[in-house]
Amino acid sequence: MSVNILEICKRARAASYELAKLSEENKNAALCQMANALEANADRILEANQKDVQAAKARGLKASLLDRLALDNKKIGNMAKELREVSALADPVGKIESTWTRPNGLIMGLLRVPMGVIGVIYESRPNVTSDSAGICIKSGNAVILRGGSDALNSNVAIGEVLRDALTGTTVPVDAVQVVPSPDRAVAEELMGMREYIDVLVPRGGANLIKTVVEKSRIPVIETGTGNCHIYVSEDADLDQAIPIIINAKCQRPGVCNAAEKLLVDASIAETFLPKAIAALREKGVEIRGDQETKRIVSDVKPATEQDWYTEFLDFIIGVKVVSGLDEAIAHINKYSSKHSEAILTANFDKALKFIKQVDSAAVYWNASTRFTDGNQFGLGAEIGISTQKLHARGPMSIQHLTTTKYFILGRGHIRE
Amino acid sequence: MSVNILEICKRARAASYELAKLSEENKNAALCQMANALEANADRILEANQKDVQAAKARGLKASLLDRLALDNKKIGNMAKELREVSALADPVGKIESTWTRPNGLIMGLLRVPMGVIGVIYESRPNVTSDSAGICIKSGNAVILRGGSDALNSNVAIGEVLRDALTGTTVPVDAVQVVPSPDRAVAEELMGMREYIDVLVPRGGANLIKTVVEKSRIPVIETGTGNCHIYVSEDADLDQAIPIIINAKCQRPGVCNAAEKLLVDASIAETFLPKAIAALREKGVEIRGDQETKRIVSDVKPATEQDWYTEFLDFIIGVKVVSGLDEAIAHINKYSSKHSEAILTANFDKALKFIKQVDSAAVYWNASTRFTDGNQFGLGAEIGISTQKLHARGPMSIQHLTTTKYFILGRGHIRE
Numbered sequence: 001m002s003v004n005i006l007e008i009c010k011r012a013r014a015a016s017y018e019l020a021k022l023s024e025e026n027k028n029a030a031l032c033q034m035a036n037a038l039e040a041n042a043d044r045i046l047e048a049n050q051k052d053v054q055a056a057k058a059r060g061l062k063a064s065l066l067d068r069l070a071l072d073n074k075k076i077g078n079m080a081k082e083l084r085e086v087s088a089l090a091d092p093v094g095k096i097e098s099t100w101t102r103p104n105g106l107i108m109g110l111l112r113v114p115m116g117v118i119g120v121i122y123e124s125r126p127n128v129t130s131d132s133a134g135i136c137i138k139s140g141n142a143v144i145l146r147g148g149s150d151a152l153n154s155n156v157a158i159g160e161v162l163r164d165a166l167t168g169t170t171v172p173v174d175a176v177q178v179v180p181s182p183d184r185a186v187a188e189e190l191m192g193m194r195e196y197i198d199v200l201v202p203r204g205g206a207n208l209i210k211t212v213v214e215k216s217r218i219p220v221i222e223t224g225t226g227n228c229h230i231y232v233s234e235d236a237d238l239d240q241a242i243p244i245i246i247n248a249k250c251q252r253p254g255v256c257n258a259a260e261k262l263l264v265d266a267s268i269a270e271t272f273l274p275k276a277i278a279a280l281r282e283k284g285v286e287i288r289g290d291q292e293t294k295r296i297v298s299d300v301k302p303a304t305e306q307d308w309y310t311e312f313l314d315f316i317i318g319v320k321v322v323s324g325l326d327e328a329i330a331h332i333n334k335y336s337s338k339h340s341e342a343i344l345t346a347n348f349d350k351a352l353k354f355i356k357q358v359d360s361a362a363v364y365w366n367a368s369t370r371f372t373d374g375n376q377f378g379l380g381a382e383i384g385i386s387t388q389k390l391h392a393r394g395p396m397s398i399q400h401l402t403t404t405k406y407f408i409l410g411r412g413h414i415r416e
Numbered sequence: 417m418s419v420n421i422l423e424i425c426k427r428a429r430a431a432s433y434e435l436a437k438l439s440e441e442n443k444n445a446a447l448c449q450m451a452n453a454l455e456a457n458a459d460r461i462l463e464a465n466q467k468d469v470q471a472a473k474a475r476g477l478k479a480s481l482l483d484r485l486a487l488d489n490k491k492i493g494n495m496a497k498e499l500r501e502v503s504a505l506a507d508p509v510g511k512i513e514s515t516w517t518r519p520n521g522l523i524m525g526l527l528r529v530p531m532g533v534i535g536v537i538y539e540s541r542p543n544v545t546s547d548s549a550g551i552c553i554k555s556g557n558a559v560i561l562r563g564g565s566d567a568l569n570s571n572v573a574i575g576e577v578l579r580d581a582l583t584g585t586t587v588p589v590d591a592v593q594v595v596p597s598p599d600r601a602v603a604e605e606l607m608g609m610r611e612y613i614d615v616l617v618p619r620g621g622a623n624l625i626k627t628v629v630e631k632s633r634i635p636v637i638e639t640g641t642g643n644c645h646i647y648v649s650e651d652a653d654l655d656q657a658i659p660i661i662i663n664a665k666c667q668r669p670g671v672c673n674a675a676e677k678l679l680v681d682a683s684i685a686e687t688f689l690p691k692a693i694a695a696l697r698e699k700g701v702e703i704r705g706d707q708e709t710k711r712i713v714s715d716v717k718p719a720t721e722q723d724w725y726t727e728f729l730d731f732i733i734g735v736k737v738v739s740g741l742d743e744a745i746a747h748i749n750k751y752s753s754k755h756s757e758a759i760l761t762a763n764f765d766k767a768l769k770f771i772k773q774v775d776s777a778a779v780y781w782n783a784s785t786r787f788t789d790g791n792q793f794g795l796g797a798e799i800g801i802s803t804q805k806l807h808a809r810g811p812m813s814i815q816h817l818t819t820t821k822y823f824i825l826g827r828g829h830i831r832e
Contacts (some may be wrong), residue, residue: 017749018774102794106783114807116775194629198805213610217630219806240828247830333433338580355823357433359532367826369520376831377822378518389531389614389819390635391807403805406793407771414657414663415792 003181004191008144012117015174016142017251020114022170024091027138027229030171035080036374037165038130042076042285048157049126056150064254068124069150073264079130082381086134089380092366093140107409112402114140116198119190121146121212122382123204126154130202133176139401142175146190148204149182190261191216198403201383201396206311216253216308221392226256226339227311228369231328231354232247233345234265238272240366241344242279247368248342250283254313256385257340257372261308261318263328269321271313274383285315290329292321308335325350329357336360338387340369361387361394419597420662421605424560425612428533431590432558434531438586440507443554446587447503450553451496453581454546454574458492464573467540467550472566476763480670484540485566495546495574498797501551505645505796508815509556522823528554528818532614532786535606536799537562537628539620542570548619549578549592551799555817558591564608564620572596607632614819617812619800622727637808639800640830642755644785647744650681651762654688656782657760658695663784666699672801673756673788677724677734679744685712685737701731704800708737724751733743741766741773752776754803756785777803777810 009399015157019027038045049071052082056069071325092112095246099109103255118141122128129145136143159178166173191200194217201221202212232241248259264273273296277287287293287298288307303318308331322328332341343354351365362372374382374395382395392400435443449532454461472485476574495648515525515813535584543560548754552559575594582589605679607616610633616635618628629636648657652802664675689712703709704723705716724747726734738744748757757779759770766808767781778788785830790798790811800813807814 017775020775021773022704100794106787108793109608111771113772159691214633219635219767219804237828243830244828252832288720351825355435355527355821356529358545359436360821362822362824364824365826366829367824367829370831371824372822376518377524378516388635390637393819394822403809405771405776406778406788406810408778408783408787409767409781412653412660412734413665413783414659415784415786 003179003183003186003394005179005186005193009193009367010172012142012144012177013196015172016116017113019137019142019175020093021142022140026142026170027091028087030166030169031083031134031137033165033169034130034134034162035083037161038076038083039228040077040269041161042073045076045157045161046071046073051153052151061150065124065150069126071126071154075282076078079127082131083134084396086138086381089138089398090192092402093137095224097404101260102157102308104413105411107199109407110404111407113405115403117142117144117147117196118401119197119200119218121187121190121200123148123200123202123208124150126151128203129155129158129178130162131381132383135381135398136401137171137175137395139398139400144179144190145179146179146187149248152182154178162395165214188215191218194218201384221384221385221386221396222388223389223396224256225311225387226258226385227309227335227337228257228259228339229261229263229332229336229341230259230263231322231332231341231343232268232272232367233325233343233347233350235268235346236268236344237346237348237366238268241272242276244342244344244366244368245276246279246283249280249285249317249368250315252369253315256311257369259317259342259369260310260312261320261335263322263331266292266321266323269293273297273319273321279349280317284314285317288316288318288346293319296321311337316398325353329354333359339385340364340372342367342369361385388402419599419602421595421602421609424593424595425533425609427590428558428560428593429612431588432530432532434588435553435556435558435591436509438556443507443556444503446582446585447499447550447553449581449585450546450550450578451499453577454496454499456493459576461570461573462487462489463578464569466512468567471818477490477566479542479565481540481562485570486540487542487570489715489725491543495543498543498547499550502554502797505554505814506524507554509816513820520829521827522829524713525823527823529821531817531819532559533560533612533615534817535560535562535613535634536604537603537616537618537620537624539564539624540566542574544619544769545571545574545594546578547607547797548799551814552799552817553587553591555814557817558593559694560593560595560606560663562595562603568596610634617800626809636811637800637802638804639802640672641727641753641799641803642674642723642806643677643751643753643758644673644755645674645677645716645748645752646675646678647678647738647748647757647759648681648684648688648784649741649763649766650683650764651757651766652667652684652760653762653782654684656687658692660758660760660782660784662695662699662771664786665696665701665733666731667786672727673785674729675733675758676726676728677736677751679736679738679747681706682737685709689713689735689737696733698820699731701733704732706736709735712737723768727753741769745770749773755801756788758785759784777801
């Protein structure tokens, strides 16, 4: 299919200027239309999805990815529910963040405005199409969606349903555009459209994110990779520690806020590690330990240097014995992907030091890392979890898809 | 000279962790030491600068660039003054921006922290070396400075003086590092160090910024290009309008907040344009007009399509007659570099519409665009003026060189 990316980008930019003028009520009405349309057109979406699922089966796509790709009425219902939830969030656009007056009488202010055009490059889950569209529209942005080739038919169908739903609302149809091509060259062309796209958000695995970071000329927000650590200090409540470790590692091992590494103080390792490792193994977790861990629990597989950097996304955990808080912080700052880390301790000073010195988006005291999520933080739906420090760090909610502009009110002011 | 960029980056990262622990008093004391050292070592800096100036003269560098390159005691005094002024700014680091409690009892907060390591890539002005170092240290960041080849000796000497000054303070010496190489390959290696550098700020001309945006794998904040517009509405106070236009165009035409384009409503063009053009010509400004402007003032040079995109940085202005507010907004959103724009009108509704719909960092009502500047806005010293929407838009002060992290306080919390 021949695709004119420049035209898509120009239409998105034009739509963004229309969107920026709309009231919260206008945008909410459109989001509700979109939700209704998903439910009313479930059959059409499922039919397109079946084509993707059949093709993927024929190519031998593995079961876990097939599961992500396949839609059913319940998943479509959840997509609609998500749009309705986004419509209920407070609109950040139009807020005057601050005003002040300069000695020369100029009145200054900072106004919150939409970013403009957001590009989203993502992989197999078709629900990302409608979730991202909803978050972008609520924050006043036009969105260009480029999903993976596996889900092309599903994404195009969802895009058509959402665009049809926008007809007759005040939100321009081109606020939502799905790039109808699985071609890599098309994706790369999109990544060069700095003049038309204000920010690019990759959503998917480490390889996708790496490719976008390397090829994009548009500012990128790096999301998702979570090599998360739990550090058990010598003064931790050990009865609390094991449930937290099990929750962080096992509740959903395939997500970015799952724990991938366990660091334990040397002074408690002899007593604590055998218990913690037994509990993890009972849940089917493979242990990869450093030398000291292997000395204490001899049948542990040795961890490689690469393992300390790896986000396993599986029932695997790296375990290391550390001399204390300073070594734990240094290890985390060296190997972590800067997503989420936890300290388990009864000591306030240690917790405070850990919170201050660990260089990650979310730092926990006596809690599971699994809470790093827009809804769990009370921020509402998120478009990703940023692991970089520019603009947004941690869960990116609608607030983070906006920017500000200065307004300056004069009465003939000139600079001396 | 052989330069090990990886080692420079590792030292910067290590220094950043030490810097992040320091109090405001620690950082201010170091800044004052740096200021004193610049003054005490002026001769050493001037000697190095003379080498650069002689070499530049021999290469035939043009006078305006030689003027930027050459230092004297007064300029060094200003560099010291700038460091003392930065030390007097309020420290944004350590501020708790907000806290809230979740229904499950988790206590959440958002803590302001330094970015970490800032890279600055700049051109001929050696004062950027100490100005950037000061802003970065105050905001708790380590800085890697890569200046232009013209000023290599000057920048290295300033770097040495600043690093010597840090010895004996609590700020680590490696908080300030000057890359001692004019080699392009070295600059490109630096732009790939995403793991060690959190943000890259290019400071200089359009070509430098374009190169950094295209080659960098590190998040870049695009700064500086200012194709600024002044739009004179039919209901403008015309006595106010001419002084504003002259100020915006002529007070300092070589800077980014100078006006480059004048848009005038058709209904007043016949009477206003001859006066405005005469006033501009009296100051030596060349006029490049659209067809309608040429019809009214026949000896005007015709503007090319490219002229509407161009930041002249000179005594040149593009003049266009527009049908009204909507055309003015559309023209600006199409051609502007999204820096600073002004509307001159007595009509509040028009001013509000212009402020809301013009997609630029700073939007003025009845004032000269020349005020877009950290000090003029009351934000203090700036490291650049961002024309992108991510993270910082408009003058980037010390506040914009920080980020936030979430802290989450639990009592054994696990996710259900």
